[in-house]
Amino acid sequence: MTAHDLTWDLDFDLRDHPSEEFIQTLRRTHPTEREVDRMLTRKMRRRSGPSYRRPTLEEMANHLHSFLTHQLGERKFRVSDLHWFTGGVSKIQIGFTLEREAEGGGTRSDRMVVRMDPSEGSNATSRAREYELLSLVDGVVPVPKTFFLDAEGEWFPEPALVYAFVDGVTKPRTTESGRISGLGTQFGPEYRARLAPQYLEHLSRLHTMEVTGRSFRTLDVPAAGSTQAAEWMLNHALRCWEEDRGEDSPLMEVAATWLTRNLPILDVASVVHGDFRSGNFLFDQETGEIRAWLDWERGLIGDRHRDLAWITLPTMGHYDSEGCYWVCGMIPLDEFFDRYTAVSGLTVDPDRLRFYQVLGCFTIIVSTMASTYRIARLGKSHQDILLTRVEGLVPVISRQLIDLLKEKP
Structure with missing residues (x-):
């Protein structure tokens, strides 16, 4: 369901002080995982409180x-x-x-x-x-x-x-790249050779963990053979968009419609980190050994293509002087999926990958154009200056989203 289908007043300033009716309407319109619903509901009920x-x-x-x-x-x-x-x-x-x-x-x-x-983060997790x-x-x-x-x-x-x-660094001390949350880190040939095999091995271990039949306190397990995993994630993004945005966006309307019409079927449920990229792991500067994976706030049990799509978005890596794109600064894009399949034994479905790349762009725009706007506006975070700065990603991600939507099936 898109913005024009909803019945509440579209005065965007009202989202500064959301009513219980507004909150409950969104809960019904965009059903998602229980813990996600709990956190988003808590966020909105506390929004009228004091600034950070x-x-x-x-x-x-x-x-x-x-x-x-x-x-x-x-x-x-x-x-x-x-x-x-x-x-x-x-x-x-x-x-x-x-x-x-x-x-x-x-x-x-x-x-x-x-x-x-903080009082309210750019991700209510x-x-x-x-x-x-x-x-x-x-x-x-x-x-x-x-x-x-x-x-x-x-x-x-x-x-x-x-x-x-955990002791370690997120990037070589000699590089000036990756200053904003580790994005676009350039590791150089020596560290790429050490880090890339570990990176692929760790990603594969997560995606091949057996989770079916297990019970969890905060994690819902989507049913294989259904669109449940994609629905939960899409509804999460749509709900945040409606909760936080301060303007209309025709592009977001088009993308939401495309995503709703192209929900993919899950083959097997996997542990998904949600942000498995440079900047979110610590490694030993001397040996290159990855010591710890951090920032599990976007983690869930769902479709492995969510991780694969996210980490292969252009904003997560960098191009070298010869035009080669390095996934998270470590692996050439034209090698990445073959190497992942060889290590994990899992297939990569191009259609599911495209869906989650579109959803990834949509989610980044929600975070940068809606959530960070609302948080900075209300003074809810310690990082209001940085959050305002990352809004500059919107045109770049929007271009990526348009290109993905234009691709032929």
Whole structure:
């Protein structure tokens, strides 16, 4: 369903203070996964609240102390080296060291990270889901060890998870590329040779994990042989568009209609990271070993083509001086799918890939043209300047979307 089919007032400023009728209409119009629905509903019900105010380190220390007292019970502990982490578009991250009594006796010390939402992020995502995904894939691909979860923001200002700090870098220290969230990082020949095989192996392990028949707290498993996976993702994007946008867009109307008419059938449900690109993994500068995959906020169980389409969009990599496009800065596009198939044993369906590339462009425009606009307008995030800057991606992504829609079946 598109904007002109809906019955509420199209005064876009009303989205600053959404009514319960508005929220419930969107829930009915764009049904999606239970946890996604819960997070989007929470976002909209809280939108009329105050703008973001960055807590002080002293305030965060108090929140953390209360939370750890609750988590650790009678065990003694000490927090030290509390500090902010820079970077990140949609989440707030704080590092610290926790010394505590070990369950078997003695003491242990761990460097940890608090990962928390601002008042409203450019992606309304679930820390509980991120925690569950990290726990699910631990041992399958390298990820930080999870420690604690405040799923509802009972102890912190917003929902938060606590996981292990991992040493590493997101890009070679010698490159000036990839400054915005790791996009377009140029690794160079030496690091490409080391990172690319690991990258393909980790992606393959995720996509070949068996999830059918398992039960999860925050993850819904779409049925194979149905369009459920695509419907959930499309409805998620459409709902965010209607919740956040500040203007009409004929291109988005056309794309929404095309997506609705071309929902693909899922063959097998896979773990999908959702943003499996440079900037979202840490590697050892000396050895080139990937130490941890981060930022699971877009993760879900669905169609592997969602990952494949996202990471092969032009904005996720770069062209070299000879015109070769490097997927996430590591693998030539003309080799990528063959190498992925060889490692994973999974096929790549061109039609499903195109659908998820269109949906990927649509989702990026939703995030940059609608969500970041609304968040910056209302002062809901610590990254309002950066969010305003990334709105400049809209013309580039729109051109990609137009080209994809023009492709012949």
